[in-house]
Amino acid sequence: MKRFLEALGGFVLTLLETSGRFFILTGQTIRGFLKPPYEIGLWAKQFVRVGIDSVPVVLTTALFTGGVLALQTYKGFERFHAEGYVGSVVALSMLRELAPVLTGLMVAGRAGSAMAAELGSMRVTEQIDALVSLATDPVKYLFVPRVVAATLVLPMLVILADAVGMMGGYLVAVNLLGANPVQYEINSFQYLAMEDFTSGFIKAGVFGALIALIGCQQGFDTRGGAEGVGRATTSAVVMGSLAVLVADFFLTKVLF
Amino acid sequence: MTEESTTPAIVLEKVSKRFGRKVVLDELDLTVAKGESLVVLGKSGTGKSVLLKHLIGLLEPDSGKVLIDGEDLWSLSEEERGKRRRKFGMSFQEGALFDSMTVGENIAFPLQRHTKMSKDEVAARVAECLDLVKLPGAESKKTSELSGGMRRRVGFARAIALTPQILLFDEPTTGLDPITTDVITKLILAMRDKLNPTAVTITHDLKVAFTIADRVALLRDGRIVMDLPPKEFEAVDDPHVKAFVAGDSSFEDPEETTLR
Ligand SMILES: Nc1ncnc2c1ncn2[C@@H]1O[C@H](COP(=O)(O)OP(=O)(O)O)[C@@H](O)[C@H]1O
Ligand SMILES: [Mg+2]
Numbered sequence: 001m002k003r004f005l006e007a008l009g010g011f012v013l014t015l016l017e018t019s020g021r022f023f024i025l026t027g028q029t030i031r032g033f034l035k036p037p038y039e040i041g042l043w044a045k046q047f048v049r050v051g052i053d054s055v056p057v058v059l060t061t062a063l064f065t066g067g068v069l070a071l072q073t074y075k076g077f078e079r080f081h082a083e084g085y086v087g088s089v090v091a092l093s094m095l096r097e098l099a100p101v102l103t104g105l106m107v108a109g110r111a112g113s114a115m116a117a118e119l120g121s122m123r124v125t126e127q128i129d130a131l132v133s134l135a136t137d138p139v140k141y142l143f144v145p146r147v148v149a150a151t152l153v154l155p156m157l158v159i160l161a162d163a164v165g166m167m168g169g170y171l172v173a174v175n176l177l178g179a180n181p182v183q184y185e186i187n188s189f190q191y192l193a194m195e196d197f198t199s200g201f202i203k204a205g206v207f208g209a210l211i212a213l214i215g216c217q218q219g220f221d222t223r224g225g226a227e228g229v230g231r232a233t234t235s236a237v238v239m240g241s242l243a244v245l246v247a248d249f250f251l252t253k254v255l256f
Numbered sequence: 257m258t259e260e261s262t263t264p265a266i267v268l269e270k271v272s273k274r275f276g277r278k279v280v281l282d283e284l285d286l287t288v289a290k291g292e293s294l295v296v297l298g299k300s301g302t303g304k305s306v307l308l309k310h311l312i313g314l315l316e317p318d319s320g321k322v323l324i325d326g327e328d329l330w331s332l333s334e335e336e337r338g339k340r341r342r343k344f345g346m347s348f349q350e351g352a353l354f355d356s357m358t359v360g361e362n363i364a365f366p367l368q369r370h371t372k373m374s375k376d377e378v379a380a381r382v383a384e385c386l387d388l389v390k391l392p393g394a395e396s397k398k399t400s401e402l403s404g405g406m407r408r409r410v411g412f413a414r415a416i417a418l419t420p421q422i423l424l425f426d427e428p429t430t431g432l433d434p435i436t437t438d439v440i441t442k443l444i445l446a447m448r449d450k451l452n453p454t455a456v457t458i459t460h461d462l463k464v465a466f467t468i469a470d471r472v473a474l475l476r477d478g479r480i481v482m483d484l485p486p487k488e489f490e491a492v493d494d495p496h497v498k499a500f501v502a503g504d505s506s507f508e509d510p511e512e513t514t515l516r
Contacts, residue, residue: 118356126352129314133346134366134414135338 018217018239025139025217029147032140039145046149050111050212054157057106062161065098066090066168074177083179087187090169092196099161100154100200101248104207107154108240112215115146116236119219120229128220142220147212154208155201162200203251210243263326265290265422265454266311271320272478273306280306282478283320290421293448293455295465297500298475304458305349307475308424311456312344313337324422342370345415345453346424351407353399353414359386360395363414370418385413388450389443405436409443416447423447425457429464437461444468462501466490474500 073089119142122128131138166188173179218236222228266288273281280303288294298304309315310322313329322329329337353362363382367373373381379395386392389409402410408428415423428444429437441464448455448468459465465472465486472489474482474497482489482497490501 122354125350125355126348127354129309130346130348130352130354130414132314133312133341133344133348134369135341136369137334137338 021221022213022217025143025220026213028139029143029213029216032137032144033148035140039141042141042145043148046145047153050107050146050149050153051157053111053114054103054107054153055160057110058103058157058161059164061102061106062094062099062165063168065102066094066165066170067172069093069098069165070169070172070177074173074179083177084183084187086173086179087169087184088191090173091166091188091192094165094169095162095192095196095200097200097248097252099158099165100203100207101244103154103157103161103204104211104244104248105241107150107157107208108211108215108244109237111150112211112236112240113233115212115215116219116222116232117229119216120222120232123220123222124225124229138220143213143216146216147209150208150212151205152208154204154211158200158204162197199252199255202255203248206247206251207244210247211240214240214243263290264288264323265292265325266456267321267323267326268310269321269323271310271317271322273303273310273315273317279478281310281317284479286473286480286483288454288456290454291452293457293468293470295457295459295469295472296475296480297459297462297465297472299500300460302475303478304475305426308346308426308456308458311422311424312341312346342418343420344422344424345418345420347408347411347415347426347428349426349430350404351399351402351411353402353407353410355399357399358395359391359397359399359402359410362399362410363417366414366417381417382413385417386410388416388447389413390439405432405440408432408440412443412447416451419451421453423451423453423455425455425459427458427460429459429461437464440464441467 069090070086073086074083077083077086077089119128122131122142128138128142131141170181170184170188173184174181215236218232218239219229222232224231264287266286268284268286270283270285271281272279272283284307286307296304296307306315310317311324313322316330324340324343327340329340332340353359354365357365360379360382363385364378367378367381371378382395383392386394389412391406391409391413394406394410399407399410412428425444429440432440444455444457445468447453455468457465457468466489469486472482472484472486473480474489476496482492482494484492489497492498
């Protein structure tokens with residue numbers, strides 16, 4: 001019991017300390033972003049990297065999630081003869097919730113961790129000190145391109161995930177469960193409103209910013225050699241994923 | 257003009273620094289004149305790197321002042337401090353090369369960021385710097401292909417690309433074989449001849465120290481306990497200095513000094 005409380009206290013302290021650093025570095029990132037020069041070349045490089053890093057895993061996730069969603073709802077809806085609505089359920093859940101959140105989680109695992117590992121190893125090999133010694137603001141040079149890239153890439157990945165997820169649902173419903181293809185398609189779009197799409201799109205942008213900021217901060221504040229880099233990478237994934245889930249709740253509640 | 261030339265390049269006034277409970281620098285005073293070459297000796301873990309990082313503003317003292325050309329570094333805004341850092345060229349213990357870039361890109365980095373040089377001018381300057389460190393034509397090499405000695409030399413080349421007035425060397429020869437050590441020592445002498453900078457070098461190697469120093473200082477318990485020209489330093493009758501001179505730094509495991 002005592003140990004549990006100690007661990008809990010330690011966790012709370014770390015959380016407070018980390019969130020303090022998080023806000024300071026977020027402030028510096030915003031300042032670095034606003035202040036010219038705008039290093040578009042660096043942004044573009046990260047944009048490609050975050051995107052390419054994440055596309056395969058995001059598409060696979062979306063395809064199978066759409067598929068399993070169709071399977072499950074079909075089984076359930078069959079009981080009260082509402083199979084016709086499977087398309088609507090798949091489309092709505094993908095667009096509003098599952099595409100942005102699952103994409104966020106996957107990018108936290110893929111790109112957030114890569115950012116922490118890269119900045120962490122730069123920290124322990126004194127490359128970040130070298131940047132500063134060459135009169136370069138490390139937050140502007142390292143954070144800003146990654147945060148900008150992730151904020152822009154995530155909504156685009158979500159569009160892909162929306163489309164692929166709905167396709168997964170269609171394939172399963174039509175090919176495995178024998179739904180009428182024309183009707184399924186009509187049904188998919190019938191009840192969709194523009195805000196279903198935009199809400200997921202905007203959420204994704206916020207998730208991207210959070211994941212990149214957390215990944216960069218964890219890497220930037222790495223202490224203690226290769227072991228420290230490992231710790232930073234792990235906590236970038238854990239904290240990035242938690243941030244996505246918590247932010248998702250509040251965004252859904254407050255905004256949409 | 258006369259005032260300008262008598263202002264010391266570097267002054268530390270009662271600089272203290274602690275990490276947690278560990279006091280690393282304890283009201284340390286130090287002055288380095290323009291064009292002078294100071295070598296700082298000290299056991300591993302005494303805070304030599306910490307001292308060097310205070311000179312260029314990589315670390316902020318808990319108390320005390322760091323004056324560069326008479327200007328208090330920490331009374332400036334971060335942006336102004338950044339500009340002052342262009343006066344410096346720093347070579348890190350393991351080179352600290354950017355491993356996402358080639359050798360040439362590493363050296364071009366400060367030129368691209370802080371000058372308006374054209375592509376050709378940058379390439380010419382990179383080639384010139386690589387010549388100076390005796391690595392001509394190494395531009396397209398990856399940093400992972402380099403040996404320890406080569407990494408240090410590329411680090412030198414990057415540090416001098418903007419022709420800084422102050423050079424800082426953190427253990428430039430630690431962990432290198434005697435021949436490579438000799439090459440690096442000669443390089444440091446050549447860079448001094450060519451650029452005539454103020455230089456602060458940290459080393460364990462007494463031979464290196466006595467070759468390149470105008471003054472040798474010993475760091476111990478957070479302070480400079482001895483600060484003399486090389487000849488007098490060697491002859492001094494102080495138990496700590498004697499221990500250091502006779503105690504043979506070559507017996508120390510060179511790898512140990514690379515751990516932080
Ligand atoms: N950023 C830091 N955070 C905490 N402790 C540090 C930091 N940098 C250095 N230290 C500690 O300060 C002491 C001196 O380190 P350093 O200057 O690297 O020694 P050396 O003389 O071998 O270069 C060491 O005990 C080291 O653990
Ligand atoms: Mg050191």
